[in-house]
Amino acid sequence: MTPFPGDPPVTSALVEEHHLTPDEFARIEKLLGRTPTLSELGIFSALWSEHCSYKHSRPILKTFPTTGPQVVQGPGENAGVLRLPDGWAVAFKIESHNHPSAVEPYQGAATGAGGILRDVFTMGARPVAMLNSLRFGSLDEARNRYLFAGVVKGIGDYGNCVGVPVLGGEVDFAPGYTGNPLVNAMCVGLLKEKDLIRAAAHGVGNVLITMGSSTGRDGIHGASFASEELTAKSEARRPQVQVGDPFTEKLLLEASLELIQSGHIVAIQDMGAAGLTSSSAEMAARGGVGVEIDLSLVPTREKGMTPYEILLSESQERMLVVAKADRVKAVEAIAAKWDLTAMPIGRVTDDGMYRCMWKDQVVVEIPGRQLVEDCPVYYPEAKESPAVARLRTERPTPHSPLPQVGEALLRLLDDPSIASKRWVYEQYDSSVQARAVIHPGGDAGVLRVQGTDFALAVTTDCNSRYLALDPYEGGMAAVAEAARNVACTGARPLGLTDCLNFGSPERPEVFFQFREACRGISDACVALDTPVTGGNVSFYNESPTGSVDPTPVIGMVGLLEHADRAVPSHASGAGDVVLIAGDTSSELGGSAYWEVIQGFRGGTPPRVDLVGARHLVDFLVGAASGRLLKSAHDASAGGLGVALAEAAIGGPYQNAGMGLTVDLSNYAPALSDGDLLFSESHNRAVLTVSPDRVPA
Amino acid sequence: PYYVWHKDTDLKGADVVILPGGFSYGDYLRSGAIARFSPIMEAVAAHARAGGPVLGLCNGFQILCEAGLLPGGLVRNDRLRYVSRPVRLRVEAVDTPFTNAYRKGEEITVPIAHGDGRYVADAPTLAALEAEGRVVWRYVGENPNGSTNGIAGVCNAARNVVGVMPHPERLNAPVLGGQDGARVFFSLEARDATQHAGDLRAVGGHHRGV
Numbered sequence: 001m002t003p004f005p006g007d008p009p010v011t012s013a014l015v016e017e018h019h020l021t022p023d024e025f026a027r028i029e030k031l032l033g034r035t036p037t038l039s040e041l042g043i044f045s046a047l048w049s050e051h052c053s054y055k056h057s058r059p060i061l062k063t064f065p066t067t068g069p070q071v072v073q074g075p076g077e078n079a080g081v082l083r084l085p086d087g088w089a090v091a092f093k094i095e096s097h098n099h100p101s102a103v104e105p106y107q108g109a110a111t112g113a114g115g116i117l118r119d120v121f122t123m124g125a126r127p128v129a130m131l132n133s134l135r136f137g138s139l140d141e142a143r144n145r146y147l148f149a150g151v152v153k154g155i156g157d158y159g160n161c162v163g164v165p166v167l168g169g170e171v172d173f174a175p176g177y178t179g180n181p182l183v184n185a186m187c188v189g190l191l192k193e194k195d196l197i198r199a200a201a202h203g204v205g206n207v208l209i210t211m212g213s214s215t216g217r218d219g220i221h222g223a224s225f226a227s228e229e230l231t232a233k234s235e236a237r238r239p240q241v242q243v244g245d246p247f248t249e250k251l252l253l254e255a256s257l258e259l260i261q262s263g264h265i266v267a268i269q270d271m272g273a274a275g276l277t278s279s280s281a282e283m284a285a286r287g288g289v290g291v292e293i294d295l296s297l298v299p300t301r302e303k304g305m306t307p308y309e310i311l312l313s314e315s316q317e318r319m320l321v322v323a324k325a326d327r328v329k330a331v332e333a334i335a336a337k338w339d340l341t342a343m344p345i346g347r348v349t350d351d352g353m354y355r356c357m358w359k360d361q362v363v364v365e366i367p368g369r370q371l372v373e374d375c376p377v378y379y380p381e382a383k384e385s386p387a388v389a390r391l392r393t394e395r396p397t398p399h400s401p402l403p404q405v406g407e408a409l410l411r412l413l414d415d416p417s418i419a420s421k422r423w424v425y426e427q428y429d430s431s432v433q434a435r436a437v438i439h440p441g442g443d444a445g446v447l448r449v450q451g452t453d454f455a456l457a458v459t460t461d462c463n464s465r466y467l468a469l470d471p472y473e474g475g476m477a478a479v480a481e482a483a484r485n486v487a488c489t490g491a492r493p494l495g496l497t498d499c500l501n502f503g504s505p506e507r508p509e510v511f512f513q514f515r516e517a518c519r520g521i522s523d524a525c526v527a528l529d530t531p532v533t534g535g536n537v538s539f540y541n542e543s544p545t546g547s548v549d550p551t552p553v554i555g556m557v558g559l560l561e562h563a564d565r566a567v568p569s570h571a572s573g574a575g576d577v578v579l580i581a582g583d584t585s586s587e588l589g590g591s592a593y594w595e596v597i598q599g600f601r602g603g604t605p606p607r608v609d610l611v612g613a614r615h616l617v618d619f620l621v622g623a624a625s626g627r628l629l630k631s632a633h634d635a636s637a638g639g640l641g642v643a644l645a646e647a648a649i650g651g652p653y654q655n656a657g658m659g660l661t662v663d664l665s666n667y668a669p670a671l672s673d674g675d676l677l678f679s680e681s682h683n684r685a686v687l688t689v690s691p692d693r694v695p696a
Numbered sequence: 697p698y699y700v701w702h703k704d705t706d707l708k709g710a711d712v713v714i715l716p717g718g719f720s721y722g723d724y725l726r727s728g729a730i731a732r733f734s735p736i737m738e739a740v741a742a743h744a745r746a747g748g749p750v751l752g753l754c755n756g757f758q759i760l761c762e763a764g765l766l767p768g769g770l771v772r773n774d775r776l777r778y779v780s781r782p783v784r785l786r787v788e789a790v791d792t793p794f795t796n797a798y799r800k801g802e803e804i805t806v807p808i809a810h811g812d813g814r815y816v817a818d819a820p821t822l823a824a825l826e827a828e829g830r831v832v833w834r835y836v837g838e839n840p841n842g843s844t845n846g847i848a849g850v851c852n853a854a855r856n857v858v859g860v861m862p863h864p865e866r867l868n869a870p871v872l873g874g875q876d877g878a879r880v881f882f883s884l885e886a887r888d889a890t891q892h893a894g895d896l897r898a899v900g901g902h903h904r905g906v
Contacts, residue, residue, distance in 0.1 A: 153777075156778050157778070157811075160719070160778060160780075160809070160811075161719040161722055161723065162719075163718060163719070245722070246719070246722055247719065247721060247722025247724065248722075250719070250722075425780075426777075426779055426780055426781050427777055427778045427779070427780065428778075428780060429778075429780045429809040430780055430809075431780065431807040431809055431863060431866040431867070432717075432809060432866070434865065434866045434867075434868070434869075434872060436872065437871055437872065437873070448871055448872075563871050564870070564871050566871075652781045652782060653781075653782060653873060
């Protein structure tokens, strides 16, 4: 193995620059039996980054429940897949694009949307809905307003152009996200189960083809950028943020689905994080085969690109296709129909090696399975921060005087995290594809599946205030709230994808949050029968001001058997009766009320009763199926006070502006007005019902 | 209905042509500015000149303006942001192949979803449009994009080519919360269109499944 001309020698300084520890480098040398070349070092650096290898999270992720009769494809593929009626299936996945968005919000968010779309359509599914979960620091700071506006415009410009409706999401503002915003995008796609394709290369002699944009010098080392802490120097990473081209994405989407339908190909994968390297190595490892690629054949944007750069570029809108050996011409013809370049660059081999050539010279030769699977696994120390344990036992210092409940309610409704997100979702096309039964602004988005009776409900949820105080309860709460939001529309929760956003796992107090949050998610998934089908871990969400709040965003999908029985979240009929399902107790710990009104972010968050959560879900689904409900709205942040107000206020696609008269005097007589209206006890929903449906 | 590929040059005998919404060529350069050069557009223009009904929805409207088949143009929304929401429209002209199933002056609700939806034209063109009753739809209440005279859709002088920025095709079934847009298509069944009766056919395919 001779180094490629011009490549620097691999020194310990270069190894450190690639974020590999001395131990990891020793492991690489042992695996190869020699010192790696620069290209090989780059490959290990990318595939053994936290972002690609899950080296700190893998043992914990294995504890998630991932099976069930509804699961067609669990974790490990580009997206999870759940079974639907009539031979249909739903593919869905959530992913983070936090660090690129922190330095270049518009392109960072746009390319995040692009990446998650590709993860879904490479399964053979047509994208039918997008959601996004966004977190920023306080809007009082100009930098946060810049990030917020740029992210929203980036998501909108990309998704609107590709023609996939945004049907839900959440936006939260908290001091913990200053300097490190969270930008999570979820995509939901529909397919016939028989058309599912997995990203596993097979068939010795089959041909690897790149399709789409040519390869440039943008985004080199994006995967390792995602795996380090943000610092003052991160601004210098801005040129590494890729630039999105949504029209090419649209062409890729159509060409990919046509290729999958055609039977000409055996596998297809997005060249996402770590680009050509990860797509080729992962497809080879999944199929248990080797691959050989001639890097000199890869179409490039610039002259003089080295093997190292070609392997690690994260230029957007590129796919790697494994075509049947005798169908290369047919694949090229389909690409040409969509004005895309398709270039054969390599083939599947039987020797299990991950090999890259530059014309006749071997520049990379790594045992393929070990490259992907022998990454070290870490079991970091986990220890709760004593400050958090103490905060849980505290209460706000009494202010005098506290505002009247009416004024407190207005202030809560004015809080940016609770206030209507209309400014955001009106920048996203929700009506394209003519699917939306319930548009953004409700508990969950609902979309019909043309040609069938059924519909899907989709939501993203996470209350990080609870997680910061008690990650186990908060993890359960995120799943329970997502299930409740789905059930409020009448849909039965089917399964979920998660985007686990945390600080550095090398800090014991952060790893404690991660471990406990995952334990909470697992327990709730078992109780609610919602297996985890995949997701994404985003560690190192750190900035000079500290770790972000622990934020495991839950993206959930539910099935509504009859689309025309979908229940909106807003009241619509004068004279209808308002009901509250569920009990309220004095649980203001971690509440919006304490934070917004009393300036205190602490206390013991509300307890999750998983049996009660399941009962409420069953009740809501049954009541919707029996057409008993005119509306149903989950009570969460801001408590009953905010939930009742939101049910009355309505939204752009609802009958807006009803009034509600509610007498709570017999509902929970022991509670003070403040507790009654703003406690955030779980398992509650505000319902409206026709008078003739209410038992006397 | 069937799709005609943008690189084709033959409408295959279509009686009615619909240019759907979408982002042809990503709206790069200017909305509709590249798509108007698609090979199929010559056949669309010939069809329009021969009196055949043509409907442009959203990006389709932008393409028809760029192609000179409709007057005026569509520029960036006055608030410089994409806007997606339901709007109220008044049907101002019912003597077109796509609106004859509505009552004149009727108000309907349909969604909009666009960044470049502000209709502009020079003063003589606007005067002619108003005088000849060629403003087909007008926004009622809030003007969502700053369109001149609240114009949401127009037709050509012969009234067979119609363009509309909102999306009547996206609100056409009770399960979607309304069906005010459906009569745009039922209008084709009515008497005014019988001379062109036959299949409803569409050009495009960038947003298949819409």
